[in-house]
Amino acid sequence: MRLPRFEYIEPINFEGALDLLYIHKDNAKVLAGGTDLLVRMKKGLLKPKIIISLKALKELSYIKKDDSYIKIGARTSIADIIASDLIKKEACALFEACEKIGAVTIQHYRGTIGGNILQDNRCIHYNQSAFHRSGRQPCHKDGGKICYARDASDRCNSTCQSDGATALMALGANITLVRKGTERIIDLDNFYTTDGIMPFAMESNELLKEIVIPIQGGKSSYKRLAYRSAIDYPIVSAGVFLKSSDTSKNEIEDARIVVGAIARAPIFLAKASSFLKGKKFNDISAFKKAADISMDNASTFAVHNVGSTLEYRCAMVSEMVFQALKEAAIVTQE
Ligand SMILES: Cc1cc2nc3c(=O)[nH]c(=O)nc-3n(C[C@H](O)[C@H](O)[C@H](O)COP(=O)(O)OP(=O)(O)OC[C@H]3O[C@@H](n4cnc5c(N)ncnc54)[C@H](O)[C@@H]3O)c2cc1C
Ligand code: SF4
Structure with a gap:
């Protein structure tokens, strides 16, 4: 599993991070340690264009x-x-x-x-590789109209x-x-x-x-x-x-x-x-x-x-x- 392409930005202070989030909003994702975010990106569950890293923000x-x-x-x-x-x-x-x-x-x-x-919330039907998920209809959390965890549910129950x-x-x-x-x-x-x-x-x-x-x-x-x-x-x-x-x-x-x-x-x-x-x-x-x-x-x-x-x-x-x-x-x- 490979990470999708993204632009990596490392602001040097908290204000800089806020400015970047203000500009890029939904196109950006914040990276702290990355142990949740990067795993989801590798599985193709998330494809942010920009990653704003908090690595340099020692004040946090x-x-x-x-x-x-x-x-x-x-x-x-x-x-x-x-x-x-x-x-x-x-x-x-x-x-x-x-x-x-x-x-x-x-x-x-x-x-x-x-x-x-x-x-992010998790579910055994969703936190799987793109290959695994490609074999079935997408569920609500994946942009579809079905929930595998609860029959006939009109919402995501992750x-x-x-x-x-x-x-x-x-x-x-x-x-x-x-x-x-x-x-x-x-x-x-x-x-x-x-x-x-x-x-x-x-x-x-x-x-x-x-x-x-x-x-x-x-x-x-x-x-x-x-x-x-x-x-x-x-x-x-x-x-x-x-x-x-x-x-x-x-x-x-x-x-x-x-x-x-x-x-x-x-x-x-x-x-x-x-x-x-x-x-x-x-x-x-x-x-x-x-x-x-x-x-x-x-x-x-x-x-x-x-x-x-x-x-x-x-x-x-x-x-x-x-x-x-x-x-x-x-x-x-x-
Ligand atoms: C094998 C494995 C086992 C795990 N086991 C557990 C477990 O037992 N229990 C558990 O609770 N977790 C577990 N985790 C999940 C994860 O590792 C931890 O929850 C970890 O603390 C996440 O921190 P992070 O800094 O790496 O988060 P990241 O991946 O950097 O961020 C997680 C999310 O929070 C957002 N975010 C982070 N910081 C900020 C901020 N300051 N402002 C706004 N948004 C922010 C990111 O954009 C992202 O969406 C596991 C992960 C793996 C890979
Ligand atoms: S919609 Fe259902 S199957 Fe999909 S992640 Fe949510 S609970 Fe799981």
């Missing part, structure tokens, strides 16, 4: 504490996040998610956190398999998007559109600048299931966050449960999350109940298109949520 690579927030530059490598004591202490779910992304080569040499949360997105959503993160002349902040809860073709509420001339995680004093955890422990995407995952205002009361004040790799976007499960409020940190049966509620709710959105049977993946939602809740609760009590 940082992890810092600012008041009660952790701020992460979009071009920060996955390896830097894994190595950060601040992330490990205050945003453990993100640390655990990043540890599982791809393999050491992806984490250390190329993959960035910005590229991770902006990686799945968000980003580990980082699920963990960051559980942590209540927001992101800063910039285009020439303006800047906006959007919660991850509202950023994922649940449209398999256009999964993000983002314009083609916008750049992701920063990810912001509130430090809320709680504990978080991330669990995932994949066929292999490395070089593989999750087939189901769960990110959870538990908070207590008064640890002596041993009571959960706030909880966030997010399930990933099961639907068109990571799903924040409001019912399962609020069920945990007021429960004790050592109430294992409450965790089991919340995990089962999560499974019931997530099953409504589940799509059979990333491998394994849908029944198995739905059942594993409960297990991933349960494991993540137990881990976050134990750490909270330590």
Whole structure:
């Protein structure tokens, strides 16, 4: 598989990148580490005329504490996040998610956190070579009128398999998007559109600048299931966050449960999350109940298109949520 022809431009600063995106808009694609973008281009899923590389933008690579927030530059490598004591202490779910992304080569040499949360949705019927896809009618995401994953569906049901997105959503993160002349902040809860073709509420001339995680004093955890422990995407995952205002009361004040790799976007499960409020940190049966509620709710959105049977993946939602809740609760009590 060869890359299609394109013009490569490497702006030397953030403003330069914004100018280029303003001029070229839909004809251009941003390249961070390229581990998602270049693979899609090689498969002929994408043929941008221009590639705008963020390689020289060192100013987008940082992890810092600012008041009660952790701020992460979009071009920060996955390896830097894994190595950060601040992330490990205050945003453990993100640390655990990043540890599982791809393999050491992806984490250390190329993959960035910005590229991770902006990686395109995936589907076993779509993420195939051009030769494979040429043997059948194109599906919605490939410009056609059919969906192989869900019979008679008039829309694309491709799945968000980003580990980082699920963990960051559980942590209540927001992101800063910039285009020439303006800047906006959007919660991850509202950023994922649940449209398999256009999964993000983002314009083609916008750049992701920063990810912001509130430090809320709680504990978080991330669990995932994949066929292999490395070089593989999750087939189901769960990110959870538990908070207590008064640890002596041993009571959960706030909880966030997010399930990933099961639907068109990571799903924040409001019912399962609020069920945990007021429960004790050592109430294992409450965790089991919340995990089962999560499974019931997530099953409504589940799509059979990333491998394994849908029944198995739905059942594993409960297990991933349960494991993540137990881990976050134990750490909270330590
Ligand atoms: C073999 C293999 C295994 C993998 N396993 C996993 C896995 O287990 N879990 C997982 O989550 N991912 C996995 N990935 C996907 C990918 O490697 C990671 O998500 C990685 O973090 C993507 O980062 P990147 O910098 O390489 O993204 P890129 O490929 O550079 O970019 C991804 C997308 O984001 C856009 N983009 C990037 N940065 C910006 C920005 N600042 N502003 C605007 N747009 C931007 C690009 O235009 C592109 O559309 C895997 C990939 C491979 C090839
Ligand atoms: S979910 Fe359907 S439309 Fe979307 S990529 Fe898969 S087969 Fe294509």
